[in-house]
Amino acid sequence: MEPLFLNPLFMYRIWGGTALKDKFNYEIPSNNTGECWAISSHENGDCTISNGKYKGMTLSQLWNTHREVFGNAPGDKFPLLTKILDANDNLSVQVHPNDEYANVNENGELGKTECWYIIDCDDDAEMIFGHNATSREQLSQMIANNEWSDLLRRVKVKKGDFFYVPSGTIHALCKGTLVLETQQNSDTTYRVYDYDRVDDNGNKRELHVNKSIAVTTVPHIENNNTYNTASTDSFNRTTFVSNEFFSVHKLEVFGKCNFRHDKPFSLYSVLDGNGTLTTSTSSFELTKGDNFIIPSDLDEFTLDGNMEIIYSHI
Structure with missing residues (x-):
């Protein structure tokens, strides 16, 4: 897929x-x-x-x-x-x-x-x-x-x-x-x-x-802005929020990195930079402003380049 x-x-x-x-x-x-x-x-x-x-x-x-x-x-x-x-x-x-x-x-x-x-x-x-x-x-x-x-x-x-x-x-x-x-x-x-x-x-x-x-929620409730960041030699991933509605992450790619996808689907938006997304059968150029969905049966893919991405899933 x-x-x-x-x-x-x-x-x-x-x-x-x-x-x-x-x-x-x-x-x-x-x-x-x-x-x-x-x-x-x-x-x-x-x-x-x-x-x-x-x-x-x-x-x-x-x-x-x-x-x-x-x-x-x-x-x-x-x-x-x-x-x-x-x-x-x-x-x-x-x-x-x-x-x-x-x-x-x-x-x-x-x-x-x-x-x-x-x-x-x-x-x-x-x-x-x-x-x-x-x-x-x-x-x-x-x-x-x-x-x-x-x-x-x-x-x-x-x-x-x-x-x-x-x-x-x-x-x-x-x-x-x-x-x-x-x-x-x-x-x-x-x-x-x-x-x-x-x-x-x-x-x-x-x-x-x-x-x-x-x-309106009364009184106002302040949020807990504590984020988790995981880093490797080729990317940083920060998880901003994960709850009953959605999980939202920032992905900073600065090299070639392999990902396993185990969600029903995920939504990706490239906010800066460019690179490629490669699956087992195809390769796709990515550039600033691209928006795409990783479907359920795309289990593994590779990102390569220098990009800032926000992605989310249920």
């Missing part, structure tokens, strides 16, 4: 820019392109396979008709979604529901736990992560009174940082950040605050204050 390469999809966002073209040489549709849906089977953005015998099929079609490719993993939906986000301006302050709330209130949608790897950012970049309310009543009151500077927690970010963003976390990327996002396969976002900005037609974007208050 070969790796499955994906054709990415691009989304206009009011806060987007041109970094996806400038940094990855992607062909973007506008100068306000905020999101690259790099590996996605969601109905709002379903990537197609670009190589091999499944070329031309969407990822959702492949999941539904050839589940053996994914190790017969359970579930009605492909569980993960990989994006690259260009925050050329501040994103809305937002929060995502968990599986139970989304299933009831969003027509069976999955919840949205996600995580961010900072690919690049401005020197003074920051993000909103968490809040200072001690009760849901206080949260509701501070939102109603527009006490954003007192309510929202801001943290500095730098290139190479990682943030785990469980459902229920108030958060927002801020201007000047380029991020790889690994998330549950969901497109449900509740906006708490959007800086009172308007679109090209003078309209403010919809807010979802009541739902936001209902799903």
